[in-house]
Structures are given as structure tokens and as C-alpha cells.
Amino acid sequence: MLIELEGVTKIYNQGQINEVVALRDIDLRIKEHTLNCLRGASGCGKSTLLSIIGCVIQPTSGRTAIAGLQPARMPDRFLTVHRRRCIGFIFQNYNILPALTVRENITLPLVPLGLSRRAMAERVERLLQQFSIGHRGNFPAGRISGGELQRVAIARALVNDPPPSSWQTNPRPISTAV
Amino acid sequence: MSPVSDKVLRRPLHVLVLLLACLAAVHAVLYSHYRHRLAEYEARSDLRQIATAALGLSDLCIATEARYTRHPAASDAVVPFMDHPGAIEHFPTGSFWAPPIPGGIREVGK
Amino acid sequence: MNGGLTKHLNIIDYTLSSLWRRRARNASVLIVFAGVIFLVASFQFVTEALTETALDSLRTAPEITIQRLSAGRQTEVPLDYGEQVASIHGVREVVPRIWGYYFDEVTGANLTVIGVDLERMPLGEKLNLTLAEGEVPEPGASGWVLVGRSIKRIVESKGTAYLSLFRPDLSQASYAITGVFDAVTDVLTNDLIVMDIGDARDLFHISPAAATDLCVYVANLEEVPNIARKIAAALPDARVLTRSQISQTYQVVFGWRSGFASVCLLTALAAFVIFAWDKASGLSPEERREITILKILGWETSDILAVRFWEGALVAGGAFIAGCTGAYIHVAYFDASLFRSVMVGWSVIHPSLRLVPSLQVSTLLLIFCFTVLPYMAATVIPAWRSAIVPTDSALSGM
Numbered sequence: 001m002l003i004e005l006e007g008v009t010k011i012y013n014q015g016q017i018n019e020v021v022a023l024r025d026i027d028l029r030i031k032e033h034t035l036n037c038l039r040g041a042s043g044c045g046k047s048t049l050l051s052i053i054g055c056v057i058q059p060t061s062g063r064t065a066i067a068g069l070q071p072a073r074m075p076d077r078f079l080t081v082h083r084r085r086c087i088g089f090i091f092q093n094y095n096i097l098p099a100l101t102v103r104e105n106i107t108l109p110l111v112p113l114g115l116s117r118r119a120m121a122e123r124v125e126r127l128l129q130q131f132s133i134g135h136r137g138n139f140p141a142g143r144i145s146g147g148e149l150q151r152v153a154i155a156r157a158l159v160n161d162p163p164p165s166s167w168q169t170n171p172r173p174i175s176t177a178v
Numbered sequence: 179m180s181p182v183s184d185k186v187l188r189r190p191l192h193v194l195v196l197l198l199a200c201l202a203a204v205h206a207v208l209y210s211h212y213r214h215r216l217a218e219y220e221a222r223s224d225l226r227q228i229a230t231a232a233l234g235l236s237d238l239c240i241a242t243e244a245r246y247t248r249h250p251a252a253s254d255a256v257v258p259f260m261d262h263p264g265a266i267e268h269f270p271t272g273s274f275w276a277p278p279i280p281g282g283i284r285e286v287g288k
Numbered sequence: 289m290n291g292g293l294t295k296h297l298n299i300i301d302y303t304l305s306s307l308w309r310r311r312a313r314n315a316s317v318l319i320v321f322a323g324v325i326f327l328v329a330s331f332q333f334v335t336e337a338l339t340e341t342a343l344d345s346l347r348t349a350p351e352i353t354i355q356r357l358s359a360g361r362q363t364e365v366p367l368d369y370g371e372q373v374a375s376i377h378g379v380r381e382v383v384p385r386i387w388g389y390y391f392d393e394v395t396g397a398n399l400t401v402i403g404v405d406l407e408r409m410p411l412g413e414k415l416n417l418t419l420a421e422g423e424v425p426e427p428g429a430s431g432w433v434l435v436g437r438s439i440k441r442i443v444e445s446k447g448t449a450y451l452s453l454f455r456p457d458l459s460q461a462s463y464a465i466t467g468v469f470d471a472v473t474d475v476l477t478n479d480l481i482v483m484d485i486g487d488a489r490d491l492f493h494i495s496p497a498a499a500t501d502l503c504v505y506v507a508n509l510e511e512v513p514n515i516a517r518k519i520a521a522a523l524p525d526a527r528v529l530t531r532s533q534i535s536q537t538y539q540v541v542f543g544w545r546s547g548f549a550s551v552c553l554l555t556a557l558a559a560f561v562i563f564a565w566d567k568a569s570g571l572s573p574e575e576r577r578e579i580t581i582l583k584i585l586g587w588e589t590s591d592i593l594a595v596r597f598w599e600g601a602l603v604a605g606g607a608f609i610a611g612c613t614g615a616y617i618h619v620a621y622f623d624a625s626l627f628r629s630v631m632v633g634w635s636v637i638h639p640s641l642r643l644v645p646s647l648q649v650s651t652l653l654l655i656f657c658f659t660v661l662p663y664m665a666a667t668v669i670p671a672w673r674s675a676i677v678p679t680d681s682a683l684s685g686m
Contacts, residue, residue, distance in 0.1 A: 056584060077588060084586020095581050099309050099574075109585040111302050114295030117187055160586070190304035191297060194602075201609060208616065212647060215620070219644045222472040223344050229418045229473045231348035231411040233402055234385055234503040236534050238342050239436070239478045242398045243635040245389065248479075250541050251346075251534040252355065252362075252501075252527075260360060270633035273547035278537045 001065070003030040003053055008062030010048050022048040026062070047092075054087050055079045084109055088157030094149050096156075098142025102133060105141050106156045113160070127155040241271040250278050299591060303598040318607050321563070324556045325611025325659050326618070331552050332655060333615055333645035334624040334631075335542035340646055342538035345476055346531075348411070350383075350503035352516050353529040362527070364498040369523055373504055376518050380507045383408045384499030386488035390453060390481070395442055397636035401453075401481045403488020410505065418477070422467030433463040434482040438637040440468045451481065456493050463487070471640065478639035548630045556659075563663060571670050579674050592675040593668060600667030604660040611659075612652065619645045 005028040012020040022045040030036055040046050051057045052064060055071045064071055067086045071079055088109075089095075096105050103124055110120045128134040131151040136144050141152060229235065241247040246257040247269065255277035258267040307314050354373065356365045370382040386403035406412035407427050415424050415434075425432045433451055435443070443451050443465065450462040469477040489496060506515050512530055520528045544553060571579070579592055618624060623641045624631065632638055 080583065080586055080588050083584070089584055095577075095584070097578055097581060104305065108582065108587075111298045112295055112587050112591045114291035114293075114298070116294060117189060117298070117301075120298075121187055156585070189297075190301050190308065194300075194304060205613070208613070209647075212616075212620070212644070215644050219642075225418050225470060225472050226341075226345040226476055227348040228411045228414045229469070229476050230345055232406060232409050232415040232418075233404055233477075233480070233482060234350045234353070234383070234409060235476055236346065236349050236353060236529065238338070238345070238475055238538075239400070239480070239637075239639055240338070240475070240641070241632045241635050242400075242479045242637045243633040247633070248389075248398065248400065251537040252353065252529060254360075256360070270630055271635070272633075273551075274542070274549075274627070274630040274633075276541050276543050276546040276549075278541065 001029050002032045002067060003028065004063075004065040005029075005052070006063040008049075008052060008059045008064060010045070010052065010057070011060045014060065023052075023059070054089060055083050084112070084160060088160065090150075090153045090157045094153040096141045096149060096152055098140065100141055101138050102141050102144065102148075102152050103128065103137040105152055106159050109156060109160050123159055124155075127159055131155050241269075241275065243271055244269040247271040247275045250275055253278055295591075296594070299594050300598055303595050303602070306595070307599060307602060314603055317563070318603050318610070320559060321604065321607035321659070321663070322610040322614070324559045325608055325655065326614045327552050328556050328659065329612045329615035329655050330618050330624060330627065331549060332651055333619040334627055334643060335549075336648075336651060337619065337643040337645045338542050338641075339538055341475055341643075343535055346534050346538065349531050349534050351506050351509065351512050351531050352504035352519065354502040354504060354519060354523070355500070355527040355529070356523075356525055357527050358525065362500070364494060364500060365502055365526070367497050367499060369526065370499075370502050372522055373502065373519055376515060376522070378506050378508060378511045378515050379504060381408070381505045383503045383505070384485070385501055385503055386485055386492065386494060387500045388488075388492050390491075392442065394446070395636055397438075397442065398479070399439060399481055399637075400479050401483065401488060401491065403483050403485040403491075405485050409503070416467075418470055418473050419467040420470040422465070425466050430484045430487050431463055432466040432483065434467040434469065434480075435465055436469050436478040436480045437471060437474060438478050438639070439481055440465065453481075453491060455491055461487075461491055471642075474639040475641060479637045548627075560659070560662065563666065571674055575671075576674055579671065583675070589672075589675045593672055596668050596671035597664070600664045604663040604667075608656060608660050612655065616645055616647070619643050 005026055008023055008026040008028075009021070010023040012018075012022060026049065028049075038046050038049065048057070052059050053066060055066055058072060067082075069082055071082070074082065097108075100108075106124045106127060107120055110123065115123075125134075128137055131154065133144075133148055133151050133155070136148055136152075141149065144152070236251045237249040239248070244258070246253040258269070258272055259265045354365060354369065355362050356369070357363070365384070367384055370384055373379055374382045383405065385405075386401075388401050390399045390401050391397075392399055404412075406415060406424060419434065420437075422434075424434065435451065439451070449465075451465055452460050452462045455461055463481075463483060469480070483491070485499075488494070494500070504515075504519070506512055512532070516528045516530050520526065543549065582592055583589075618626060620643060623643060628638070
């Protein structure tokens with residue numbers, strides 16, 4: 001199982017007057033090599049669920065296992081490492097840094113990995129070609145069209161795949177769309 | 179493998195290193211000149227000491243506009259205001275030179 | 289290459305490109321900051337160089353100088369005082385001296401006139417070494433002067449071979465210039481007119497039984513404070529000045545307490561407060577957003593802090609290097625020309641200072657601690673505060 005959730009509950013602002021119960025008692029199992037889609041009405045907790053799967057937030061209660069690890073038992077620092085090894089994000093609003101070029105944006109997740117400049121450039125170049133945005137490589141991300149922006153966001157989510165050889169025992173990255 | 183142009187591989191760090199190397203070169207030149215001047219200055223310092231001893235000098239000749247900045251050591255903190263009651267200090271050098279230490283020899287050793 | 293090192297180099301690369309991206313803002317911060325450091329460092333360099341010159345050059349000043357005060361002003365010392373002082377045990381020699389100011393109405397310059405019996409002064413026989421041209425006349429001669437370079441220039445500009453001065457009754461006294469002091473001693477002798485003590489008495493109409501001050505030399509230097517105290521007790525109306533007091537004066541006379549220095553410091557402080565305010569009032573929403581995105585993309589808190597650290601270090605370090613280098617060049621090669629107007633004021637005579645700023649590690653460290661460190665703290669702390677926020681709460685509002 002790639003993703004396992006058991007009895008996950010998430011309550012925002014617990015105990016306060018604006019308390020919101022976003023998820024209640026969720027069980028979820030997702031296998032490797034599958035493509036899944038989560039649907040639901042606005043405000044029903046889709047983003048919260050994906051954020052929990054993406055190890056961005058912790059559930060209020062319940063057990064989670066993401067790619068073999070239990071985020072609830074990991075300090076923030078290890079979660080960060082886990083996230084960058086195994087999870088790619090595409091946000092609703094893409095969260096691209098507009099001042100950086102397309103190439104720089106896609107390179108961002110690779111910077112703390114300690115790869116050589118050439119290795120980083122080759123990976124980014126391959127994705128740029130793959131998503132037909134090579135000609136936009138040196139454009140500031142704030143100046144490209146919405147469709148291109150979406151492809152930049154996907155390329156960025158996939159750029160740490162495949163993981164460096166030392167991590168090949170790890171599962172393949174999960175892509176999460178938030 | 180997709181081709182990677184050399185332009186992409188160029189690191190900003192190299193520019194910084196180049197800049198630092200230039201700075202280091204400039205500073206090396208400045209420093210060697212400083213050593214040279216310092217040696218020259220120290221070599222001639224006995225001439226100044228002879229002049230001080232032979233003429234019994236007490237002060238540096240930097241500001242000559244006012245007595246209390248020409249000879250601060252042989253002066254008092256109140257000297258600038260001595261010319262008439264209610265005088266104000268008006269010499270520009272008075273703002274650069276701090277007043278001499280108050281108290282004369284009568285305080286020495288107390 | 290080592291992974292950790294490569295990672296750090298990548299982070300520096302990222303920092304450099306983000307500095308370059310905001311180059312207008314960063315360059316303006318750097319320039320203002322360098323300006324502040326330039327001002328502070330110039331002041332520190334110039335005052336240290338002056339203090340050092342003073343302490344070095346005035347090391348041979350008379351051990352004790354006696355002046356007489358009347359109504360708070362300096363007046364003539366009767367030579368009887370000298371006899372009283374000479375009778376104090378431990379006093380080796382008392383040498384009377386005439387010393388005064390002469391205002392030259394043509395140029396508006398204040399000149400210093402010194403009448404001295406060179407035979408009785410220590411190292412008087414070596415004074416020839418300090419002359420660039422001419423020589424000290426034989427003892428007993430009169431009508432001669434040794435002048436500083438500026439006086440020589442003034443006399444030359446008048447086109448006369450003699451130095452003409454007016455006595456108080458407006459009768460004219462002329463002196464032959466027999467020697468000009470070397471440029472090396474400019475910082476001491478630039479405005480000096482040295483003449484025979486008898487000529488000086490004649491010029492200022494001072495009675496032969498008086499002098500303006502007495503230089504006292506003692507047998508044992510350890511005894512100077514004791515002897516000075518004895519003199520002060522014996523001559524209640526005298527100002528007694530010891531060599532160590534002269535040194536002390538010069539240790540503080542160019543200090544940060546002076547009005548100009550305070551203004552410099554206040555300017556620097558104001559500029560710095562503006563920086564700190566800008567930085568400490570938190571990160572801009574864009575910066576905060578950038579930090580959050582980086583965290584989600586797998587950057588550790590330490591990586592983000594490293595970026596901010598390098599950003600601050602490069603801007604502040606660059607400003608520090610530029611400011612200090614500029615200050616050194618300003619002081620060493622331009623004689624601190626920006627400060628000249630406050631250092632010499634309306635003085636007509638300007639010595640060539642030929643300052644050699646002392647490049648002491650302590651000075652640079654002092655400037656560093658007062659400028660770069662606070663800036664670094666102001667850069668890194670807000671970033672640290674926003675980077676340690678868990679992504680959980682950082683994400684809300686996205």
C-alpha cells in the first residue's frame with residue numbers, strides 16, 4: 001500500500017469559537033501505480049485530505065502511513081526530507097514564484113538535494129522538452145500563459161523523479177494536486 | 179540525454195569568486211602601499227620627536243583657527259567661552275575637537 | 289564532489305541569483321549601508337591616525353610645562369617662578385620660553401611664534417636634522433627665524449626675502465629666514481616661526497624678567513607627578529602640565545564625544561534604524577510566500593536560513609568592504625578631505641597631514657561589530673521566525 005489512512009480526523013481551531021471539523025474518521029487505501037481522483041463539493045475537505053497525504057499538515061487524530069513512513073511520528077525536519085523525496089505538489093494556484101524564470105522554478109526542489117549543476121540542468125532540460133516549454137525556459141514565470149504555467153507546475157512536481165541513486169530503495173514519488 | 183547549453187551551466191558563484199579575486203588584488207596593492215608608507219612614516223618619526231623636544235612643543239599643528247584647537251593640551255574646557263561673558267563657541271573645529279580633560283595637575287595622583 | 293558542499297554551493301547560487309533579481313533594491317541598500325560604514329570608518333581611521341601621530345610625536349614634549357593663569361587667562365610667568373621651581377629637589381633644569389600667536393592681517397592666518405634658547409633645550413643641537421633647507425644659526429645670533437613650510441609660502445607670495453612682523457606699537461621687525469622645516473614635521477611645525485628668545489621678547493614686548501611658559505626637566509621620570517604636585521602647591525596660580533597629561537588629552541581630543549562625531553554617529557544610527565525597521569517589521573508577503581513555497585518543495589528550515597544568511601552576509605559584507613576601503617583611500621590618499629572643513633575650520637594654514645591610517649584588526653572588528661552584525665541579525669531573525677512556522681499554518685491563506 002502506498003497510502004494508508006485510518007480513522008483520520010482533522011479539526012481546525014479546535015476548542016475555539018470558529019472550530020471547523022474538516023475530516024471525520026476517514027479510512028483510505030491507495031495502491032502503487034494507480035491514478036486516483038478525489039471529487040467532492042467545495043469546502044468538503046478535499047484540500048485538507050490531500051494536505052495530510054502530502055505531509056503538509058498533521059491530522060488531529062488517526063493513523064497515517066505515507067510511502068511506508070508514519071508522518072505523525074516524524075519531526076518537521078524529517079517530514080521536509082520525506083516530502084522532497086517522495087511527493088510532488090501541484091497547487092490550485094500553482095504557487096510558482098513569478099520573479100524566477102521557468103527554468104529556475106523547476107529547479108527549486110533540486111537545489112537542496114546536493115546535485116551537481118549539470119545533473120540539475122539535465123533533468124530540468126528533459127522536463128522542459130517533455131512538456132514543450134523549452135522555448136520559455138528563460139522567461140520569468142510571471143510572464144507566461146496559464147496553460148504554460150500549469151505545465152511548469154507539473155514539471156516542478158516531477159523534477160525529483162527519479163530520485164538520486166542512493167534513494168532508489170524508496171518508493172516512486174507521489175504526485176499530489178492540491 | 180537532452181543537450182544542456184553552457185549558458186545554463188554558468189554559475190553565479192563564479193562571478194562572485196571573480197569579483198572577490200579582483201577585490202583581493204586591489205587590497206593587496208593597497209596593503210603593500212600601506213606597509214611602504216608605514217615604514218616610511220616610522221623611519222621619519224625621530225625627526226618629529228627632535229622638533230618636539232628642541233622646541234618644547236605640546237600640540238599638533240592641525241587647526242590654526244582657534245587657540246584652543248591649535249593648542250588643546252595647553253588649554254581648558256572653558257577657553258572657547260572666555261572672550262566675553264555669554265560668548266558662544268563659533269569655530270567649526272570646536273565641533274571636531276573634544277574639549278581637553280578637565281582638571282589640572284592638582285588632581286594627579288589623588 | 290561532496291554532496292553537502294554541492295548543496296551549499298547550489299544554495300549560494302540561488303542566493304546570488306535572487307540578489308541579482310532584486311538588484312536595484314539590494315544595490316541601494318548596499319550603497320547607503322556602505323556610505324554609513326564609510327563615514328564611521330573614515331572618522332575612526334582619521335582620529336586614530338591623528339592620535340597615533342600625536343602620541344608618537346609628542347613623546348618628547350617637556351616633562352613639565354608651567355604657565356601662569358590670571359583671571360582664567362594665561363599670562364606671563366615671572367622668571368622668579370623658575371628659580372623657585374629649580375630649587376625643588378629632583379628638578380634638573382628649567383628653561384623659560386616665549387610662545388605666542390601672531391595674526392597676519394594680510395592672509396588672515398594665525399601663526400605661532402616660539403622664542404627659545406635652543407642651547408638649553410634637549411636635542412636642540414639636532415634641530416638641524418628637521419630642516420629641509422638652511423640651518424640653525426650659531427648660538428648668540430639674532431634676527432633669524434626658522435619657519436614652517438606654510439610661512440615660507442606666505443613670505444614667498446609677498447615677494448620679500450625677509451619675514452616682517454609688527455610689534456604691539458606697530459613698529460616693524462624683520463627677520464632673515466635661515467631655515468625651513470621639513471615636510472615630514474609639517475604636522476608639528478607647519479605654522480611655526482621659531483626665533484631667538486630675545487627677539488621674541490622684543491616682538492611681543494615681554495619684559496626680560498618674564499616668559500610665557502617654563503619647560504621643566506626632571507632627573508627621574510618616575511618623580512614627574514610628585515614634582516608637578518609640589519610645583520602646583522608652591523605656585524598656586526600656575527597651570528602645571530605634564531607630558532602624560534598631554535598624551536591623555538590627545539587620547540580623547542579626537543574621540544566620539546566631539547560634536548561632529550556625535551552627528552556622524554547619529555546619522556549612522558538613523559540610517560541603521562531605518563534598515564532594522566524595514567527588516568525587523570517582518571518579511572514582505574512575497575518573501576513570506578517564497579519561504580512557504582520553498583518549504584513545501586522540500587527545503588529545510590536550515591536551507592532557507594542559509595539563503596537569508598548569505599543574502600545578509602553578501603550585502604553587509606560587500607558594504608563593509610566597500611565602506612572600509614573607501615574610508616582608507618579617503619584618509620590615506622585624500623587626507624580625509626571630506627572632514628577637512630571640520631578638522632581645520634577657518635584655518636588659513638593647512639598642513640599636509642600625510643596620514644597613515646592604522647590598520648588594526650581591533651578597529652576593523654569594532655566597525656564590523658557595530659554595523660555588519662546587527663544587520664545580519666536583522667536579516668536572519670525574521671526569516672528564522674517565519675521559517676520555523678510549520679507548513680501547516682503557513683499554507684492557510686494560500
